[in-house]
Amino acid sequence: MSSLRWRGGMSVRFVNTTGVVLDTIWLRLWGNGEDGCAAPAVRVTRLSGGTAGDPAVGCTALPVRLAHPLRPGQPALVRFDLHIAVPDRDARFGHNGPYYLLGHALPVLAVHDGKGWHLDPYSTGGESNYSLTADWTVRLDHPRALAIPATGSAVAMPARPGRTLTTIAAKRVRDFAFAAGPFGKREALTRHGVLVRLWFADDVSAAEVDDTLAGAVEYMDTFAGWFGRYPYPEVDLVSSHFDWGSMEYPTYVVTYPARTAVAHELAHQWWYGLVGNDQYADPWLDETIAEYAKQRATGDENPLCAGPFWPSPDAKVTSGMDYFNANGGYSLVVYLLGSCLMHDLERTMGPDRWLAFLRDYATAHRYGVSTPVAFRAEAQAASPVDLAPVFHRWRAS
Numbered sequence: 001m002s003s004l005r006w007r008g009g010m011s012v013r014f015v016n017t018t019g020v021v022l023d024t025i026w027l028r029l030w031g032n033g034e035d036g037c038a039a040p041a042v043r044v045t046r047l048s049g050g051t052a053g054d055p056a057v058g059c060t061a062l063p064v065r066l067a068h069p070l071r072p073g074q075p076a077l078v079r080f081d082l083h084i085a086v087p088d089r090d091a092r093f094g095h096n097g098p099y100y101l102l103g104h105a106l107p108v109l110a111v112h113d114g115k116g117w118h119l120d121p122y123s124t125g126g127e128s129n130y131s132l133t134a135d136w137t138v139r140l141d142h143p144r145a146l147a148i149p150a151t152g153s154a155v156a157m158p159a160r161p162g163r164t165l166t167t168i169a170a171k172r173v174r175d176f177a178f179a180a181g182p183f184g185k186r187e188a189l190t191r192h193g194v195l196v197r198l199w200f201a202d203d204v205s206a207a208e209v210d211d212t213l214a215g216a217v218e219y220m221d222t223f224a225g226w227f228g229r230y231p232y233p234e235v236d237l238v239s240s241h242f243d244w245g246s247m248e249y250p251t252y253v254v255t256y257p258a259r260t261a262v263a264h265e266l267a268h269q270w271w272y273g274l275v276g277n278d279q280y281a282d283p284w285l286d287e288t289i290a291e292y293a294k295q296r297a298t299g300d301e302n303p304l305c306a307g308p309f310w311p312s313p314d315a316k317v318t319s320g321m322d323y324f325n326a327n328g329g330y331s332l333v334v335y336l337l338g339s340c341l342m343h344d345l346e347r348t349m350g351p352d353r354w355l356a357f358l359r360d361y362a363t364a365h366r367y368g369v370s371t372p373v374a375f376r377a378e379a380q381a382a383s384p385v386d387l388a389p390v391f392h393r394w395r396a397s
């Protein structure tokens, strides 16, 4: 079998929080990002509660004309059948042998804010995801031999002969990802009582399992100390020697079995997971802090901070994915030079005041959305010295 197929139904209940009357909403089918309309991996059929229009943005966006115009504050329900064919590639949505990763496989609602609908294109090299928090209940009927790591907390029950019904609940998360395969599993508790579940493929050695789990427990406690309490009961790590890298999702990460990757992805549990951002327009808001936190937690040096190298005169830490997709330089500018901005802010404000700011900021914006304006203004309000030269130095003003 070259791909694993899932089919089922999805109900989306939502309230119109936009402040304007909506006659249409948009679903984002990010799973179609790589192959587009030529081979859509995620398909929606038999929609009720509205009428599906023509797919747009490379089949990653589906308009739904609602049955009735929806006034501000009113709830609505849209239902549809969902067909998922996991692509035959080693990727965050794809598989490596019997290990299937279903990141971006389930549709999410597009965001409508003061700028209107956010219908940005998919980004292979980074993320375009921008979504709001929601409560998810996911029921998966699957062969008993498959382990199912997932966002949220799962309960598995025997189903028909040879099959298992796994029910997963996840509250106040901005996306839902899962995996399926013959993963091994180890668990540990953090000092703060968070259950850490490590699911590993058979290419992960026993020593790597021990080190990845120990690192995950350590970093979850470290980051809770720096950024505030982690409010979810568990975090799941899916580990293998992925060729393509690592990836963050709410309460769930897919990670190479190395401490630096584990620390970076777990820092995203606060920056992207809890405190959301428009990852297409402002990728720096989560990536610079995740990378900085990784360096701070692991002692990983960033030599670029001492002698910055910019790939072009117009590259900025605060550029969007549109710029980086056209010009390159995403990892160098956002991760490496961006993390220098965070180190510089820490040095300028002093470590105690800086971490107190990050903690207060994460608490104030948890389950919500961070913006460049809010980040700069609230950092400045917490700082006794002018931060404008620091943001300017790192091209983030």
Ligand SMILES: [Zn+2]
Pocket (backbone or CB within 6 Å): 248, 264, 265, 268, 287, 290
């Ligand atoms: Zn990252």
